Amino acid sequence: xxxxxxxxxLQVDNLNVYYGTVQAVKNVSFHVQQGEIFGLLGPNGAGKTxxxxxxxxxxxxxxxxxxxxxxxxxxxxxxxxxxxGVQLQATSFQSELNVVEILDLYASIYGRTLDSTExxxxxxxxxxxxxxxxxxxxxxxxxQQRVSLAITTIHDPKLVLLDEPTSGxxxxxxxxxxxxxxxxxEKGNGVVLTTHSMEExxxxxxxxxxxxxxxxxxxxxxxxxxxxxxxxxxxIAVSRRGKITLEDVFIALTGSAIRD
Amino acid sequence: xxxxxxxxxxxxxxxxxxxxxxxxxxxxASLMALLMPLIIVFFWKGAMPGAFILANAITxxxxxxxxxxxxxxxxxxxxxxxxxxxxxxxLPLWTIMASRLLVQLSLILLLTVLAFIAGYKFxxxxxxxxxxxxxxxxxxxxxxxxxxxxxxxxxxxxTPETVNSTTRLVYLLFIMTGMLGQFNYFGHEFKVIVEWAPxxxxxxxxxxxxxxxxxxxxxxxxxxxxxxxxxxxSIIGIKWFKWSVK
Numbered sequence: 130x131x132x133x134x135x136x137x138x139l140q141v142d143n144l145n146v147y148y149g150t151v152q153a154v155k156n157v158s159f160h161v162q163q164g165e166i167f168g169l170l171g172p173n174g175a176g177k178t179x180x181x182x183x184x185x186x187x188x189x190x191x192x193x194x195x196x197x198x199x200x201x202x203x204x205x206x207x208x209x210x211x212x213x214g215v216q217l218q219a220t221s222f223q224s225e226l227n228v229v230e231i232l233d234l235y236a237s238i239y240g241r242t243l244d245s246t247e248x249x250x251x252x253x254x255x256x257x258x259x260x261x262x263x264x265x266x267x268x269x270x271x272x273q274q275r276v277s278l279a280i281t282t283i284h285d286p287k288l289v290l291l292d293e294p295t296s297g298x299x300x301x302x303x304x305x306x307x308x309x310x311x312x313x314x315e316k317g318n319g320v321v322l323t324t325h326s327m328e329e330x331x332x333x334x335x336x337x338x339x340x341x342x343x344x345x346x347x348x349x350x351x352x353x354x355x356x357x358x359x360x361x362x363x364x365i366a367v368s369r370r371g372k373i374t375l376e377d378v379f380i381a382l383t384g385s386a387i388r389d
Numbered sequence: 390x391x392x393x394x395x396x397x398x399x400x401x402x403x404x405x406x407x408x409x410x411x412x413x414x415x416x417x418a419s420l421m422a423l424l425m426p427l428i429i430v431f432f433w434k435g436a437m438p439g440a441f442i443l444a445n446a447i448t449x450x451x452x453x454x455x456x457x458x459x460x461x462x463x464x465x466x467x468x469x470x471x472x473x474x475x476x477x478x479x480l481p482l483w484t485i486m487a488s489r490l491l492v493q494l495s496l497i498l499l500l501t502v503l504a505f506i507a508g509y510k511f512x513x514x515x516x517x518x519x520x521x522x523x524x525x526x527x528x529x530x531x532x533x534x535x536x537x538x539x540x541x542x543x544x545x546x547x548t549p550e551t552v553n554s555t556t557r558l559v560y561l562l563f564i565m566t567g568m569l570g571q572f573n574y575f576g577h578e579f580k581v582i583v584e585w586a587p588x589x590x591x592x593x594x595x596x597x598x599x600x601x602x603x604x605x606x607x608x609x610x611x612x613x614x615x616x617x618x619x620x621x622x623s624i625i626g627i628k629w630f631k632w633s634v635k
Contacts, residue, residue, distance in 0.1 A: 185477045187633075198392065211392045211479035219635060221469040225414035226407060237403030238478045240395030264414075280474075 137196075138163050138288045138319035139184065144193035146179045146343075153179040155343040157193070161288065161319040166310065168334035169323045172383050176343040177323040178218060181292050184321070185215050198287040211239070214286035216277050218293050224266030228257055228276055231265060232283065239284035255279045256305070271302045278309060289313050291322040295329060307333055327376035337375075341383045351375050358382070400480045404488035411462075412492055422458055423500055426450040430507040439514035440603075443504055444596035445568065447528060448588060450500040452563055455535025456542070456556040459493045463543045464552035472632045490536055497532035501525060520599050527598040530612070531591045534619045538587065540626030547634040563588045590614045 139161040146154035154176045161167040171177045182188040184195050186206050195202040198212035222231045232251065236243045243251070252258040255275040260268065265276065274297070281289060291310070295303045310333065313320055324330055330337055331351040338348040347354055358364045359373040363381035368374075412419060426446035433442045466472060475485050501524060508514035516524075539556070546552045563586075569575065570583030583589045590611040597608040 187473065187476060200392065207394055207479045207481070208392045210477060211394055213477075215477040217470065217473055217477065219470050220474045221471055222474065223407065223411050223466065223471055224469070225411045230407065230410060234403050234407045235478070238395065238400055238475075238480050240393060240399070240479075 136162050138165075138198055139167075139321065140194075140196040141180070141184065142194045144180065144183055144195065145191050146176075146183050146188055147191050148179075153343050154183065154190075157340070157343070157345055159338050159345065159348060161321055163287075163319060164314050164317045165335045166314055166320040166322065166333055168330040168337035169321060169340060170325075170327070170330055170337055170379060171323075171340040175341045175383070177340055178292055179343075180340065181290055181321070181323065185213070185217075185290060186210055211284070212286060213288040213290055214281040214284065216281040216289075216291045216294055218296075220277060221273075222265045222276070225264060227262050227264050228252070228268070229261045231276060232279065235280045236283055241284055251279055251283075254309075270297050271299060274298055274302065274306075278306060282309070282313060285316070285318070287318050289318060289320045291320065293323055293325065295324060295326060303329075327374065327379055331375040339379060339382055346382055347378075354378050394479055397481055397484065401484045401488060404480075404484055405491060408488050408492045412496070419454075419458065419496060422450060422453040422496070423503055425453055426500060426504045427507045430504060431511050434512040439508060439512060440516075440596050440599040442512065443508050443514060443524075443599055444592050446504050446507075447501055447524075447595055448531065448567070448592045449564065450504065451497055451528065451531045451535050451591065452560060452588065454493055454496050454500065455532065455537075455539045456560050458496070458539075459489065459536050460539035460542045460556050461549065461553050463489065463539070464546070464549040467543070467632065467634060468549045470633070470635070476632055493536055494529060494532050497528055498525065501528040516599060520601060523601055524595065524598040527594050530615060530619075531595060534587060534591060534615050534622070537619045537622035537626060540630065541622040542626075544626040544629035544631075547631070567592065585611075585614060587615070587618050590618065 137160040141160065142158050144154055144157040145152065157176070157180055159167070169177050169180060179188065183190045184197070184202065186202055186209065189203070195209075197209040200209040200212060202209040226234070229248065229252075232248065233243065249258065252261050255278070257272060257275060260272060265273065268276065274294075278294065281291070289310075294306055294310075298306065307329075310320055310322070322334070334351060336348065336350055337354065338345045339354075340346070349357065355373055355375055355378055358378045358381065361381060364373060364377050367380045368377045426449055429446040429449065430442055433445075472485065476482065505521065538559075542555055542559070543552055546555055566579075566583050566586070567588035570580050570589070573580050584593065593608055593611040594615060597604045
C-alpha cells in the first residue's frame with residue numbers, strides 16, 4: 130500500500146458483482162479519501178446499490194477487493210463493518226421499540242455506552258427530544274430517516290455510506306441532513322453517497338463517479354466533469370437552461386431513455 | 390487505524406433486551422399461545438390421565454410458539470429490512486438468531502411451568518421432582534424441533550403473508566391429525582403415521598418425561614426421531630434462509 134492509498138478511507142479495486150448470471154458491477158474501482166464526500170451517481174439499475182452492498186458486506190463480490198480503513202471486507206468483515214456507518218435505501222428497526230431503545234441497542238452493538246446526557250444531546254441533534262418515547266412505527270417518514278442517520282453515525286465511523294439519503298425528505302430535513310454530512314466531513318471522515326439529485330451532488334460532493342450498466346464511465350470533481358464535457362454535442366443537445374449543468378452531463382453520458 | 394470490536398456478550402445482551410421488549414409489547418400474541426394449553430388442561434380434566442393431558446397441552450403450546458410466534462416474527466422483520474440493518478453492523482451474525490431463539494425458548498419454558506400449575510390447580514396433577522426436571526429438558530428439545538420447523542418455513546417461503554398462512558395451516562394440520570389420529574379415528578395406519586410425525590414424537594417424549602416409568606424403546610426411538618426432525622428442519626431453514634427478500 131503506497132502513501133496515497135494509506136490516506137484512502139475506502140479503496141475499491143476491480144469489483145465484480147453478479148446476481149446469478151447477470152453482472153451488476155463490472156470491474157469498478159474508486160477510492161475515497163479522509164474528509165471527502167464522494168458521490169456515486171447513476172440511473173436506476175446502474176449498479177450503485179450493488180456496489181454499496183458489496184462494500185457493506187451484504188453481497189459477496191465474485192472478484193475484486195474492498196478495503197475500509199485498512200480492513201479487507203472479506204478477510205476482516207467485522208472490523209470493516211465497525212469502521213463504517215451505513216444508511217440503507219430500505220431499512221427499518223423493530224417498530225415496537227421506541228427511539229431511545231433503538232439508539233441504546235445500536236450504541237451497544239457498536240460498542241458504545243450512551244449516558245443520559247449524551248443521549249439527550251443526540252436526540253436534540255436530530256430534533257427528536259420530544260419524541261424520545263415514541264415507538265419507531267409511530268414516527269413520520271422524516272423522523273424515521275433522522276433516527277436512521279443518527280444510528281449511522283452513532284459510533285463516529287471512519288466511513289459513512291448513504292444510499293439515497295434525501296429520498297422522501299422535505300427541504301428542511303434535507304438541509305439538516307446535509308449539515309450533518311458536512312459535520313462528518315469536517316471530522317475528517319469519508320462519505321460515499323448515492324443520489325438522483327444532480328443539484329445536490331454538484332453542491333455537496335467533492336468528487337463523483339457516474340456509473341451505468343455496472344461500469345464507471347466518468348470520475349472527477351463536479352466542475353471538472355462539466356468543464357470536460359461542456360462542448361460535447363450530446364451535452365449541448367440536452368442542455369435546457371442556457372448553462373451546462375452536471376445533470377446535462379449525466380444525461381448525455383447515460384442516455385435520456387427512462388430506466389426501471 | 391485501530392478499530393475495537395464490541396464484546397460479543399454485550400452485543401447478545403443488547404439484542405436479548407430488545408427482543409424481550411418486543412415480546413412484551415406483543416404480549417397479546419404470546420398470551421394466546423400460552424392460553425391454549427391451559428384451556429386444554431381445563432376442559433380435559435378428569436377425562437384423560439394427567440400425563441396425557443399435560444403432554445398434549447404442552448405440545449400444542451410449543452408448536453404454536455415455534456410456528457406462529459417465531460416464524461411470523463422473522464418473516465415480518467425480514468420483510469421490513471430489520472435484519473439488513475443489523476447485518477451492516479459489526480455484530481457476529483449468529484447473535485441475531487441466537488437472541489431470537491433464546492427468547493422463544495424462554496417462552497416455551499414459561500409455558501411448561503404454566504401447564505404444570507394449571508394441571509395442579511384444575512386437575513390436581515402432581516409428579517415427582519425428577520418428572521418436572523425431565524419435562525423441562527424435553528420441552529427444550531420440543532422447542533428446538535418446532536423452532537427449526539418455523540425456521541424451515543421462513544427459509545423456504547419469502548413473504549410474511551405466505552409464511553403466516555402456511556404456519557396457520559401447518560398448526561391446524563398438526564392439531565387435527567395429531568389429536569384425532571391418536572384416538573384411532575382414521576384407522577391404524579394413520580395412527581402410526583401420526584405417532585412418528587413431529588407432533589406424535591413430541592407428544593410421546595413429553596408424556597414419557599412426565600411419567601418416566603413409561604420410558605421404553607418406543608420413547609427412545611421417538612426422541613431420536615425428534616432430534617432427527619430438528620436436524621433436517623435446521624439444515625433446510627439455514628441453507629435456504631435469505632436475510633432479505635428484496
